Amino acid sequence: VTGRVVLVGAGPGDPELITVKGQRALAAADVVVYDRLVAPTLLDLAPRAQRVYVGKEPRRHAMSQPEIGELLVREAEQGHIVVRLKGGDPFVFGRGGEELDALMSANVRVEVVPGLTSATAAPCLAGIPLTERGVTSAFVVLTGHAPEAYEPLIRALPAGSATVVVLMGLSERHRIRARLLEAGWAADTPAAILLDASRPGARTWTGPLANLGAADGVGASTSPGVLVIGHVTARAARFAAASLSAEEISWPL
């Protein structure tokens, strides 16, 4: 086995939230193919690798999905260790399945190293457990990009039966709030908006579901934002006061 592709999840933003295995794959890489949301310092972990940026801004890709697939295949066929570094987890809203298909069709050997998706990491960092004994024992993860998919799901979900997490839903928060209220969710259900989780300038809005649409202070932010709706979010404000700030953390390096 010579050439191969390793699909690696880079995690939610903080370069230290990559896995040890992902770090090790980068150290071995001949080529790193990376997206917009990947922390630049992660690339320094691949000192001898050629770096290829493939974009992935909403509606403005530096390279199309089929072109990315062709690039990965071509590099692996040249005998290279190719790391495909994707923000979050490769298989949670990451189009990793399509890249996997391109690789399997070309008989390229492939490995996957999971990464922390912001769907679980952002709430965790804000002191919000997605499940809690006696409160909620399920969670649902949706994307705000696909109203035709999330609207029937939200309408069907029994009110309060699961914590609802919405990725890429900041601009859809009015609509999501409306659908949940129509579906019978209580107006005072605790909700949170997590902006730039694990990145410098991370901030949390908390308030009742009824105010999720306005969400004073969030405005028309273009940061990555995660919405969380459910009783488990009630702890977030208190946690922000009790937790250590980045400046206070002084572990040895």
Added chain:
Amino acid sequence: VTGRVVLVGAGPGDPELITVKGQRALAAADVVVYDRLVAPTLLDLAPRAQRVYVGKEPRRHAMSQPEIGELLVREAEQGHIVVRLKGGDPFVFGRGGEELDALMSANVRVEVVPGLTSATAAPCLAGIPLTERGVTSAFVVLTGHAPEAYEPLIRALPAGSATVVVLMGLSERHRIRARLLEAGWAADTPAAILLDASRPGARTWTGPLANLGAADGVGASTSPGVLVIGHVTARAARFAAASLSAEEISWPL
């Protein structure tokens, strides 16, 4: 700030699937308080730490949840850096919320380092994307431990509207299959059972939802098992053939 507690997610089993930040917290720890599902080699990353095992086998805990909270508070108040190391993510079926409450009530400073939950990591490692463009843009995570919670949710979920992931659901697979079929899910919906994901001896069963209850070869396994139901699982069998086995991976250490 002297004493503090860091809640760290150890990930799904493979010790290399901890985050770099979690690894660094262990290196700084004076005390590590750990559960059953944590890989023993992770403890070696905390060479100077006192190790406290607090059990957490189903229905057989070495220490009760309130006792764990008291232990964490006591150690932090003595000025120690305490790492609370939990399998998976601390806040996904991890009772991390209860430990957070105990710490906040005692005014102990706390930080959280998210970990990979097997709900996302196990499917990822098996080549199963939880979401896929044009196929599924949502997923639901449930626990088999709480039928009173998952049954209404499964009944309400429009058939095929989300990938369904069940943790700790191996012994409940007959019931989960029955509820999904009653709710209108097609009998040939692809399904998978992921056993011991990321651990030595990891194996995957795939088949139609109709056969999930029997699932030949799975039997009465007592391994950690993750059920995945939805069209995204169709790729798993092909991925198993295309992916590198542990023996073939030869990155430099």
